[in-house]
Structures are given as C-alpha cells and as structure tokens.
Amino acid sequence: MKYSYFPGCSLKGTGRAYEESIIPVMKALGAELEELDDWNCCGATAYMAVDEVKACVMASRNLAIAEKAGNPEVLAPCSACYLVLNKTKHYLHDSPPVAHVVNQALKTANLTYSGNTPVRHPLDIIVNDIGLEAIKKKVKTPLKGLKVAPYYGCQMVRPYATFDDQYNPTSMDRLFQALGAEVVRFPLKTRCCGGSLTGTLPEPGLLCTYIILKEALKRGADVVATVCPLCQFNLDAYHDQIAAKWEPARIPTVYFTQLMGLAFGMDPVQLGLQRGFVAMKPVGQAAA
Amino acid sequence: MFELTRTIKYEADRVKGFGREVTSVPGCENLETCIQCGTCSGVCPLSIYMDYSPRQVMALVRSDFKNEVLRSHTIWLCASCYACTSECPRKIRITDIMYELKQRAMHEGIYPRKFPIPVLAQEFTKMAHKRGRVTENFLATILFLKTNIMAALGMWKLGLGLLTRGRFPLKWESIKRRSELDGMMKTVDNISIDALPQAQHHGHKHNGGH
Structure with missing residues (x-):
C-alpha cells in the first residue's frame, strides 16, 4: 500500500528522528510513503487563533494536493497536523460559507477538494490495518525487560477520537506488548504536555511537562513513548529548566516508531535515537 | 498577614450583544446551553494559572462581559488539548470558543x-x-x-x-510555489464571508484583514 505522506514542519526540523524512524518501519511493514508534493504548513494551533478561515485554506491546499496525488489515504504522523487536517475536513463539511471561500481559493491554484481522501495517523494504520499479528512476525529483537510509559498526548485522540478511546486509548499499549516490552500503567497518557506554552510561558508550560515525566519515573518506566513531535520535544529538551525549577526528572522520550525499529532489529543511529537529549539505554541493559 | 482581594464586575460595563455574537458563530452555538457545572475547569490542566476559569469565561461570554473576557489570560493559556471539549456534558466546543475569543482579542488589539x-x-x-x-x-x-x-x-x-x-x-x-499560496490567501481577502447568501457567520466580520 502506498500513502501520501504529510511530514509537517516539525518532522523536517526538531522532530527529524520521527521521520527517520517512520519511513524504514513502514517500509518493513510493506507500506510506501510518498511525500506530498510541495506540501505547506498545516497551520497548527497558532493559525487558528489568528484567522480560522485562512487556517482552513492553508490546510485545504494540502488536502487538495493529496487528492491530486491519487493515493487513497494521507498519513500524518504529527498530532497537530493530524488534528488540523481532520478539523478542516469537518469545517468544510459542516460550514457551507467556509467551504465556499476555500473552494474559491483552491480554484486560483487549479486545485479542487472533494473530501474523499481520509487523513490518518500512522498508529491507527499500524495497529488497525497492518495488525499486531503481522507486526509480531517482524520482531527480531523483542524489547524484553523494557518498561514503557505510553504517552498519547492530546491532539491525536481529541476531540474526534476516530480510532481509539479519548480517555484511555490502548493502541500503543497493545503495540508495545506485541514488541515484547512491558507497558506500565500510565493514567496521564492523554494529559496535555504544555504544547507551545513551554516556549512562551515556562511556568505553566513546563509544569505540565514535569508532571508527566515525574509520573513516568514513579511508575518505574525506563522510557516514555510518544506519537507527536511537540510532545517529544517538550518531554525531552527541557530537562535543565525542569531540574532548575523543581528537581531532575530525567527519563528518555522516544517516538513509538523508534521502539518499533529497535524491535525490528534496525540500527539505533538509523532510527535517529542519538538525537535525544536523554539517551536511551540499549534494550536488555535497561532493566539492569 | 495576608490580603483578600476581589474583582468587582459591574453590570453597566457589559457590551450588549457580545454573547449573542459569539454564540452565533458556527461551532459555538451550544454555549447557550451551558449549565455551569465546572467540568471544563476541573479537567483543564492549566486552569490553576488562569485569571478566570474556563467555566467563568463561558458565563462571562454569555452575559456580555466582553472586555473582561478578551483581556483575560485564560484564552491565551488554553493550549488546545481539547480535554474540556471532550468532557463537556453539554457538548460545548470550549476549545473552539477559546479560538474565537483569541481571534477577537487580536482583531481588537486588546490582548494582554x-x-x-x-x-x-x-x-x-x-x-x-x-x-x-x-x-x-x-x-x-x-x-x-x-x-x-x-x-x-x-x-x-x-x-x-x-x-x-x-x-x-x-x-x-x-x-516551491509560494506565489500559489499567496494567491489563495489574496482570494480570501477579497471575499466577504458575511456577504455570502447562506452565511450565518456573524462571528467572522473581522476575517480577511479588511
């Protein structure tokens, strides 16, 4: 199966390791990712705060380019991109005036939007389409003894909750169990990481981050696994500030695709694991 | 030893029609049915830092306290985690209302x-x-x-x-095609969404920068 791949800005910058791990992992599972031609920023949460209609125009250009590309589905790994692209689809469906303006704008670029291309998160595709049985067959080095805190964040499960429960999602839990890892109980799995507040207002922003890291440590986790580049950045990059403000809460935070790659026997450097601020111990030594 | 303070809001300072304007924006309609249960404030991970809790913002909007709402820190502290929207028993899209208020505050230039x-x-x-x-x-x-x-x-x-x-x-x-995107945005600037026949978009008067 071939997917139109919408990387979003983060996967080309601070979240490179997500891209570096998702492409080989999907390839190993028989899925090819074709990067969307000349894709633009989804608009994220910031654009919605300034101008909702223009935010929809930004997102819809991508949706229209994806329809032109002709692959049946769009794969959006970043939670914010995933949410904004889906939210725009809802707006275009629910609000005729917004749809009218968007269609006029698309026309000037010789683009059209029909709404027939679903935007999906790779976790959904991996767990529900490819399936855990197929994944188990690919496991070469089971993640034995590795205790993982599955952290889903907010925007992949809320507000639409298309493929998992919005209060207690379990897709990632089941995935890591299939990889041979131990999943710790993690009730904060969908609590907000602070989003962009970590960069604008450290006190409220970093408290959100600190609480999640501390809880993961208290639960005995070796590593936190994320599905979103902003969650990964917040949980990984601010350890110095958190230690200065409260206390050290050092624990590595990796992408779920990096853990999959490790279980598939891929090289940690190829998966971008060296890009984390807190290094993950090689599997097997983690429990020691 | 310590000082207790209280902000007093006067009925006379309300901006009549503000609440109606916000609730007429598509997606914000359910605000009218808010029962003030406070679930939104309870689940919000940032409400402890807010000057008005999300529940208070809902009440203030509905009662036309425009200036209090648009100057509040609350709307900017919302990190769009949608916990309130998911949990609201009245299915009020609180996160989207916060976006609407951010747009209005920015448009009127009265944000903190x-x-x-x-x-x-x-x-x-x-x-x-x-x-x-x-x-x-x-x-x-x-x-x-x-x-x-x-x-x-x-x-x-x-x-x-x-x-x-x-x-x-x-x-x-x-x-690569920066002019294409720019052209699309210029098209938006030239359409008044409120002039459209089916438009019930009273909330987007400020759209498009004109």
Missing part, C-alpha cells in the same frame, strides 16, 4: 500586551503565510528577540543542544 503567546501566533502565521512552512528554531528565535531577549540568552544551551543533535536546521524551509 506583555504576553508572548499572541506574538507567537502572529509570527507563526506570518512565517507560514510567507514561506509556506515554519522553521521552528527560527520562529523561536524571532519570538525571543521580540518578547524577551534575556530569555533568549538563557536558551543558548538548548539551541546548542539542538544544533549538535541535528535538530536545528540552518536554512529556511519553504515551499
């Missing part, structure tokens, strides 16, 4: 000035519009230079850490 969050939203939008993509590290740099140079200096270690880990791109990300 020293707050870096609206600056981030504006700079993000500018960069996304101009280049089609956002280079996060440059965005962060611009933000710090515009709001808090001291904080920028404090961030050198983080920047260096990103650089050595290959997570700090040194060139701008841009789309």
Whole structure:
C-alpha cells in the first residue's frame, strides 16, 4: 500500500528522528510513503487563533494536493497536523460559507477538494490495518525487560477520537506488548504536555511537562513513548529548566516508531535515537 | 498577614450583544446551553494559572462581559488539548470558543500586551503565510528577540543542544510555489464571508484583514 505522506514542519526540523524512524518501519511493514508534493504548513494551533478561515485554506491546499496525488489515504504522523487536517475536513463539511471561500481559493491554484481522501495517523494504520499479528512476525529483537510509559498526548485522540478511546486509548499499549516490552500503567497518557506554552510561558508550560515525566519515573518506566513531535520535544529538551525549577526528572522520550525499529532489529543511529537529549539505554541493559 | 482581594464586575460595563455574537458563530452555538457545572475547569490542566476559569469565561461570554473576557489570560493559556471539549456534558466546543475569543482579542488589539503567546501566533502565521512552512528554531528565535531577549540568552544551551543533535536546521524551509499560496490567501481577502447568501457567520466580520 502506498500513502501520501504529510511530514509537517516539525518532522523536517526538531522532530527529524520521527521521520527517520517512520519511513524504514513502514517500509518493513510493506507500506510506501510518498511525500506530498510541495506540501505547506498545516497551520497548527497558532493559525487558528489568528484567522480560522485562512487556517482552513492553508490546510485545504494540502488536502487538495493529496487528492491530486491519487493515493487513497494521507498519513500524518504529527498530532497537530493530524488534528488540523481532520478539523478542516469537518469545517468544510459542516460550514457551507467556509467551504465556499476555500473552494474559491483552491480554484486560483487549479486545485479542487472533494473530501474523499481520509487523513490518518500512522498508529491507527499500524495497529488497525497492518495488525499486531503481522507486526509480531517482524520482531527480531523483542524489547524484553523494557518498561514503557505510553504517552498519547492530546491532539491525536481529541476531540474526534476516530480510532481509539479519548480517555484511555490502548493502541500503543497493545503495540508495545506485541514488541515484547512491558507497558506500565500510565493514567496521564492523554494529559496535555504544555504544547507551545513551554516556549512562551515556562511556568505553566513546563509544569505540565514535569508532571508527566515525574509520573513516568514513579511508575518505574525506563522510557516514555510518544506519537507527536511537540510532545517529544517538550518531554525531552527541557530537562535543565525542569531540574532548575523543581528537581531532575530525567527519563528518555522516544517516538513509538523508534521502539518499533529497535524491535525490528534496525540500527539505533538509523532510527535517529542519538538525537535525544536523554539517551536511551540499549534494550536488555535497561532493566539492569 | 495576608490580603483578600476581589474583582468587582459591574453590570453597566457589559457590551450588549457580545454573547449573542459569539454564540452565533458556527461551532459555538451550544454555549447557550451551558449549565455551569465546572467540568471544563476541573479537567483543564492549566486552569490553576488562569485569571478566570474556563467555566467563568463561558458565563462571562454569555452575559456580555466582553472586555473582561478578551483581556483575560485564560484564552491565551488554553493550549488546545481539547480535554474540556471532550468532557463537556453539554457538548460545548470550549476549545473552539477559546479560538474565537483569541481571534477577537487580536482583531481588537486588546490582548494582554506583555504576553508572548499572541506574538507567537502572529509570527507563526506570518512565517507560514510567507514561506509556506515554519522553521521552528527560527520562529523561536524571532519570538525571543521580540518578547524577551534575556530569555533568549538563557536558551543558548538548548539551541546548542539542538544544533549538535541535528535538530536545528540552518536554512529556511519553504515551499516551491509560494506565489500559489499567496494567491489563495489574496482570494480570501477579497471575499466577504458575511456577504455570502447562506452565511450565518456573524462571528467572522473581522476575517480577511479588511
């Protein structure tokens, strides 16, 4: 199966390791990712705060380019991109005036939007389409003894909750169990990481981050696994500030695709694991 | 030893029609059915930092306290985690109402000035519009230079850490067809969404920068 791949800005910058791990992992599972031609920023949460209609125009250009590309589905790994692209689809469906303006704008670029291309998160595709049985067959080095805190964040499960429960999602839990890892109980799995507040207002922003890291440590986790580049950045990059403000809460935070790659026997450097601020111990030594 | 303070809001200071204006925006209609249960404030991870809790914002909007709402820190502290929207027993799209209020505060220029969050939203939008993509590290740099140079200096270690880990791109990300995107945005500027026949979009009078 071939997917139109919408990387979003983060996967080309601070979240490179997500891209570096998702492409080989999907390839190993028989899925090819074709990067969307000349894709633009989804608009994220910031654009919605300034101008909702223009935010929809930004997102819809991508949706229209994806329809032109002709692959049946769009794969959006970043939670914010995933949410904004889906939210725009809802707006275009629910609000005729917004749809009218968007269609006029698309026309000037010789683009059209029909709404027939679903935007999906790779976790959904991996767990529900490819399936855990197929994944188990690919496991070469089971993640034995590795205790993982599955952290889903907010925007992949809320507000639409298309493929998992919005209060207690379990897709990632089941995935890591299939990889041979131990999943710790993690009730904060969908609590907000602070989003962009970590960069604008450290006190409220970093408290959100600190609480999640501390809880993961208290639960005995070796590593936190994320599905979103902003969650990964917040949980990984601010350890110095958190230690200065409260206390050290050092624990590595990796992408779920990096853990999959490790279980598939891929090289940690190829998966971008060296890009984390807190290094993950090689599997097997983690429990020691 | 300690001082108890209380802000008094006067009925006479209300801006008649504000609540009606907001609830007429598509997606914000359910606000009228709010039962003031406070679930939104309870689940909000940031409500402890807010001047008005989400529940209070809902009440203030509905009762036309426009200035209090648009000047509040609350709307800018919302990080869009949608916990309130998911949990609201009345299915009020609280996160979307917060977006609507942010747009109005920005349009009227009455957001709290020293707050870096609206600056981030504006700079993000500018960069996304101009280049089609956002280079996060440059965005962060611009933000710090515009709001808090001291904080920028404090961030050198983080920047260096990103650089050595290959997570700090040194060139701008841009789309190829920038004029195409610009043309699309100009088209939006030239359409008045409120003049459209089916438009019930009273809330978008400020759209499009005209």
